[in-house]
Amino acid sequence: MKNHSEGNKTALSSLVLSLILLLFNSCSTLNPDDMQNSVDRIAARYVPDQREGISDIRVIEGKNHELVIRGETDSPELKQAVIDTLKKSGFIVRDSILVLPGVSLGEYRYGVVSLSVINLRREPGHDAELVSQTLMGTPVRVLKNEDYWLLIQTPDNYISWTEKSSVQLMSESDLKIWKDSPRLIYLNNSGWIYESPDEKGYVGDLVAGCIMKNAGSLKGFAKVILPDGREGYVRSNTVKEFNKWKDNTIPHSESVYKVASTMMGVPYLWGGSSAKAVDCSGFVQSVYFMNGIILSRDASLQAMHGLPVDISKGWNDLKEGDLLFFGSVRNLKHRVTHVAVYKGDGEFIHSAGRVMINSLDSTRSNYSSYRKNSLLSARRIIGAQGSKGIVAVKEHSWY
Structure with a gap:
């Protein structure tokens, strides 16, 4: 797997x-x-x-x-x-x-996330650092099962701890049944699963990228089944057949920025990786996922992948959707601490306090001298699909 x-x-x-x-x-x-x-x-x-x-x-x-x-x-x-x-x-x-995974896990070495957004922590405990999040319907590999906590690996290879109640444990055959079932992906930044198609009563919430089983349609609603077996209804115009989405979603510069712009004003959260709240690399990862691409989780990992873009003479070679990396230089080595999506004309969109747009151009009102002075490198994701750290959802065996 x-x-x-x-x-x-x-x-x-x-x-x-x-x-x-x-x-x-x-x-x-x-x-x-x-x-x-x-x-x-x-x-x-x-x-x-x-x-x-x-x-x-x-x-x-x-x-x-x-x-x-x-x-x-x-x-x-x-x-x-x-x-x-x-x-x-x-x-x-x-x-x-x-x-790992050890034999003590038995056949339940996999799982699928059952809540809209779940927290991933560095250690098994609520007081441990929040390092990331992942979304409903995401398949995971279970490495350890200890008390109320699971050590899991997400499709981006990131390893972290999460609460056992957040994941529906599965055997390999269970996961295959999930993968082979008709599924839907939620497209809006946020929304609800209703108890009935008249929007009375709530089952749970949703964010962009959540994946559910498709159980039919009724009166402009899709009936859905969640990984833990709960059922409900979502508006049909907010979802798309998952297999069609992953097979037909082709990232391009305009679509990357279009998704990024819908998250303007979303608050910053260290470890955040959903449309509810994001850190800088979680924002970039979320944007590219909705364009059918799985990126590495952290900015310092993302900076290792993709096609290098020369910025030594300015930003003329940059294209919309490229990633900009910021940080410092220590012992002649880059220490990347921040990432942004290039918008064009010297501007970039990123999560810093909230999702916002800043500029590298000192004549602009949204100019950030701090970001300009800490700019280290740039990478192009589009055209580098299939290389390490840049995997199309349709090519990932877990989906």
């Missing part, structure tokens, strides 16, 4: 093993810190960012040239690379690494 490229894994494994073996064999003895550092180097190659993968492997020195490796990862390839490296270096390896 995980949406990672399988190409070059064998070559990567061989390269990693060769480099680490060279390090091991260059020393007659290795202390535990040396061994841990070597394993960390392997882990960094297979899981370069802990926001999109899990790598927590510890090396403990045992007796008689024995090493105990403990911890967890969601990469079987990483686990095998560590074991192979240590064994080929002459160590006896005792493997205690858990590959």
